[in-house]
Amino acid sequence: MSIEPDTEPLWVAQNGNNSSTNLTQPEPTQPAARQQQQSRQQPEPTSNASIFSFAYYSELFDVDTNQVLGRCLLALNPFSQARFFGGGSSDGSGIIGTAGEAKPDLYGPFWISTTVIFALFFSSSLTGVFYSMYKGVDYEYKFEVLSGAAMILYSYTFLWPVLLFLIIRQVLAQRVVSLVKLCCIFGYSNVIWIPVAILAVSPLAGAFPHMADLVRWLVVGFGYIFSALFLFKTLKPILVSDDDDEPAAADPEAKKQGYFLLGLIALLHVALTISIKYLFFGSLKELSK
Numbered sequence: 001m002s003i004e005p006d007t008e009p010l011w012v013a014q015n016g017n018n019s020s021t022n023l024t025q026p027e028p029t030q031p032a033a034r035q036q037q038q039s040r041q042q043p044e045p046t047s048n049a050s051i052f053s054f055a056y057y058s059e060l061f062d063v064d065t066n067q068v069l070g071r072c073l074l075a076l077n078p079f080s081q082a083r084f085f086g087g088g089s090s091d092g093s094g095i096i097g098t099a100g101e102a103k104p105d106l107y108g109p110f111w112i113s114t115t116v117i118f119a120l121f122f123s124s125s126l127t128g129v130f131y132s133m134y135k136g137v138d139y140e141y142k143f144e145v146l147s148g149a150a151m152i153l154y155s156y157t158f159l160w161p162v163l164l165f166l167i168i169r170q171v172l173a174q175r176v177v178s179l180v181k182l183c184c185i186f187g188y189s190n191v192i193w194i195p196v197a198i199l200a201v202s203p204l205a206g207a208f209p210h211m212a213d214l215v216r217w218l219v220v221g222f223g224y225i226f227s228a229l230f231l232f233k234t235l236k237p238i239l240v241s242d243d244d245d246e247p248a249a250a251d252p253e254a255k256k257q258g259y260f261l262l263g264l265i266a267l268l269h270v271a272l273t274i275s276i277k278y279l280f281f282g283s284l285k286e287l288s289k
Contacts (some may be wrong), residue, residue: 035263061107068108075188076195078229084188085181085234104180109187113153116193121146123197124280127212130203145279152279155270157187158226164265171257177238185234189227193276196223200281222271228266235262 085104125141132139161182168177199219202212203255239258 004112037251057215059103059175061105063105063107068105071108071188072191074111075124075191075230076226078226078233089121104178104184106180106183108158111188112194113157115151116190116197117120117146117149119194119197120149120276120280124200127182127200127202130201131209152272152275156268157190158183159175160268161186164261167261167264170206172239172254181238185231192223192227192230196220197280213281217277220273220277220281223276224269228269230264231265231269235265 029117070083072081074082124145125139162180163181164181165177196219200216202216206211237257239261240255
C-alpha cells in the first residue's frame with residue numbers, strides 16, 4: 001500500500017515559483033523604458049514652441065537660484081577658468097553645474113538690471129544726503145535720474161544685443177549666434193555695478209569732496225575693468241576663437257572682423273561707464289546749489 005502526498009515536493013514548488021518570477025520579471029521593464037522615452041520626448045514641444053507663444057518665453061526664465069548665483073559669481077570674477085556657458089572649467093569642475101545647464105536665460109539679466117538701477121539711485125541719493133547735511137542745505141531727490149538710468153540699463157541689456165546681433169549677421173554672415181545668449185551675457189555683466197554702488201557711497205564727501213570724487217572715479221574704473229574683462233572672455237569664443245557651440249570661421253579676415261566687434265563693444269562699454277559716473281556720481285558741488 002502506497003501513500004501519495006497531497007502536495008507537490010518542495011523542489012517542484014520552488015522551481016515553479018522561479019519560473020513564474022522569471023516570466024514576470026521582464027514585464028515591468030517595458031513600461032519603464034516607455035516612460036523614459038516619453039520623459040525624453042516631453043521637452044520637445046516646448047523647445048519647438050512659436051516665438052509668439054508663452055511657452056517660448058517661459059523657457060528663458062526657467063532657471064534656479066543656484067544657476068543665477070553661479071553666473072553672477074562668474075561675472076564678478078573674470079579671472080575664473082570656468083566657462084560661463086557650460087558651467088565647468090577645463091578639468092570639469094565649476095560652480096554652475098554640468099554642460100546640460102548651459103542654456104542662456106533672461107531671468108538674471110532682467111532682475112540684475114533692475115537691481116542695478118535702484119542700487120545706483122540709492123547710492124547717489126545717500127551720498128547727496130550726506131553732502132547736504134554737511135553743507136546745511138536740504139537735499140532734493142532727483143527721480144528723473146531713476147528714469148534715465150532705467151532707459152540706459154535696459155537699452156544696454158536688451159536693445160544693444162539686438163543691434164549687435166544684426167551687425168554680426170551682416171559682418172560675420174557665416175556665424176550662428178544666439179540673440180538670447182547675447183542678452184544673457186550683457187545682462188550678467190551689469191552685476192558688477194551693484195558692489196560699485198555700495199563702495200561709491202561717500203559719508204565724508206562734504207569734508208573731502210575732491211578725495212571722494214577721486215575714490216568714486218577709481219571704483220567706477222574698477223567696475224569697468226572687471227565687466228569689460230568678463231565681456232571679452234565670454235564673447236571672444238563666440239566672435240573670434242573656436243568654441244564647441246559657436247565654431248569660428250577659419251579665415252583670418254573673419255577673426256579680424258571679430259576683434260573689430262570686440263573693440264566696438266569695449267567702446268560702448270566705456271560710454272556706459274561714463275554715463276553711470278556722471279549720471280549717478282557727478283560733481284558733488286552741484287548738490288549744494
